[in-house]
Amino acid sequence: MAEPELVDVVVVGLGVGGEEVAGRIAEAGLSVVGIERDLVGGECPYWGCIPSKMMIRAANALAEARRVDGLAGTATVQPDWAPVAKRIREEATDTWDDTVAVRRLTDRGARFVRGSGRLDGPGRVRVGDQVFQARQGIVLGTGTRPSVPPIEGLADTPYWTNHQAIEVEQLPESLLVLGGGAIGLELSQVFARFGVRVTVVEALDRVLALEEPEASEVAAAALRADGVEIHTGVRAERVEHDGSRFTLRGAGGAEFTADRLLVVTGRRAHLDELGLDTVGVDATQRYLSVDDRLHVTDGIWAVGDVTGEGAFTHIAMYQAAIVIADVLAHARKSNPGADPSGTASVIGGAMGAASGSAGSGPRADYRALPRVTFTDPEVGAVGLTEQQARERGINVQVGFTKLGGSTRGWIHRVGDEDFIKLIADADKGVLIGATSVGPAGGEVLSALVVAVHAAVPVSQLRQMIYAYPTFHRAIEDALRNLS
Numbered sequence: 001m002a003e004p005e006l007v008d009v010v011v012v013g014l015g016v017g018g019e020e021v022a023g024r025i026a027e028a029g030l031s032v033v034g035i036e037r038d039l040v041g042g043e044c045p046y047w048g049c050i051p052s053k054m055m056i057r058a059a060n061a062l063a064e065a066r067r068v069d070g071l072a073g074t075a076t077v078q079p080d081w082a083p084v085a086k087r088i089r090e091e092a093t094d095t096w097d098d099t100v101a102v103r104r105l106t107d108r109g110a111r112f113v114r115g116s117g118r119l120d121g122p123g124r125v126r127v128g129d130q131v132f133q134a135r136q137g138i139v140l141g142t143g144t145r146p147s148v149p150p151i152e153g154l155a156d157t158p159y160w161t162n163h164q165a166i167e168v169e170q171l172p173e174s175l176l177v178l179g180g181g182a183i184g185l186e187l188s189q190v191f192a193r194f195g196v197r198v199t200v201v202e203a204l205d206r207v208l209a210l211e212e213p214e215a216s217e218v219a220a221a222a223l224r225a226d227g228v229e230i231h232t233g234v235r236a237e238r239v240e241h242d243g244s245r246f247t248l249r250g251a252g253g254a255e256f257t258a259d260r261l262l263v264v265t266g267r268r269a270h271l272d273e274l275g276l277d278t279v280g281v282d283a284t285q286r287y288l289s290v291d292d293r294l295h296v297t298d299g300i301w302a303v304g305d306v307t308g309e310g311a312f313t314h315i316a317m318y319q320a321a322i323v324i325a326d327v328l329a330h331a332r333k334s335n336p337g338a339d340p341s342g343t344a345s346v347i348g349g350a351m352g353a354a355s356g357s358a359g360s361g362p363r364a365d366y367r368a369l370p371r372v373t374f375t376d377p378e379v380g381a382v383g384l385t386e387q388q389a390r391e392r393g394i395n396v397q398v399g400f401t402k403l404g405g406s407t408r409g410w411i412h413r414v415g416d417e418d419f420i421k422l423i424a425d426a427d428k429g430v431l432i433g434a435t436s437v438g439p440a441g442g443e444v445l446s447a448l449v450v451a452v453h454a455a456v457p458v459s460q461l462r463q464m465i466y467a468y469p470t471f472h473r474a475i476e477d478a479l480r481n482l483s
């Protein structure tokens, strides 16, 4: 058996969260080993946020061109997927090659090991034949993978996950999308705008089921206007593939066929692969439970999607900052003479001393968690929905306004169905949630995130000056309507 190699910190999984932790801790002078089995950077740059938003940018350009008619003359639009696929291949992903990302990490001072990391007892991580003993701690940033439902026949078919949908070079004529969440809707609208016949099948009674029902309605209407067929309340029971086409059968005799099937029914952490039992942590949990400094157990932190606190890159980055501060504080505490802030490597501290978090530095607070579905119109949301607030027994006030009723919405002309919805805690006089749906719904959201995060009194928000004629000026109307 290989002799364990002593290092300060081991980071397992180098997605956005893990890469940031490994790089910043290495820059602070600790010896860091980062382990990644696939591509450094993880899902976001290669199969998630960045390529999907490039696709959306292109699809929105087509939609805007189609809006020229009646607004500014006439336009003929000839969609072509080739430049989109090329941009994703060449600009976003280097043809799914992480050479640049590995260099970015090692340039910051971290050591990189390609492979699958697994805990191997307190303070130890095994990757292939190598074993690392971490003096200061281990950070798990292993993310999630697509969750594929156990539908009869599905596993035997060549279905797509987000990976194949992002890598596609030639669009199919028709596409079935199983799952009407954010990723399903974003990709459905993109493909529909490029001429693919898209059918969305969702088991729940509405798409975007985690957001306000009004947002689900607007998003569904927008996609239908782009030609997407949407079937909600349909539980898929069986999938067949005859060599060229998919057939999806649902409860009650529903049947759909298409050239391709994209499964986007959520994400799942794979804790069973991490050797958690060797450190006394329950591997049967859905996600790794963490405290507000992302601490899992003695000497182990977690970061990003694997914590289940929100599957967003901005959550992974937010948590990374907390983990970095806590690990460095811990290193300082266990080595009072050392300076893990610039140059010296921290030598000496034993894992036995790495119990608990260091007790200083920021704590995670998810009250103002923002999320944006980048459909057109965009659906931005922060904090609690009306239903979540009512379920918590909060004395709720709701303020609603349609953007179409604002000057900017009226000028924009395609803003009529969009809205701002505010959720206030009437007893505290502050906003605790908000949704902004519109052409710039994700950008308008920023003001609402500040309001929820800083608990700005509603009375003060009402006295602010809102620039005319912006989309965000509708916030003032929604505040006026709070009741």
Ligand SMILES: Cc1cc2nc3c(=O)[nH]c(=O)nc-3n(C[C@H](O)[C@H](O)[C@H](O)COP(=O)(O)OP(=O)(O)OC[C@H]3O[C@@H](n4cnc5c(N)ncnc54)[C@H](O)[C@@H]3O)c2cc1C
Binding pocket: 012, 013, 014, 015, 016, 017, 018, 035, 036, 037, 038, 039, 040, 041, 042, 043, 044, 047, 048, 049, 050, 052, 053, 115, 116, 117, 118, 141, 142, 143, 144, 162, 183, 273, 274, 303, 304, 305, 306, 310, 311, 312, 313, 314, 315, 316, 374
């Ligand atoms: C289509 C799509 C669109 C998205 N769009 C957005 C968006 O617009 N905005 C947004 O905020 N978020 C978006 N997301 C979510 C975002 O991609 C994730 O929240 C983010 O990637 C999470 O980062 P992470 O570091 O937690 O995990 P990941 O990015 O999943 O990285 C985890 C890494 O760990 C590695 N790994 C796992 N186990 C091991 C092991 N045992 N040993 C070694 N390596 C291991 C994996 O190979 C992976 O590279 C999108 C996701 C998808 C799929």
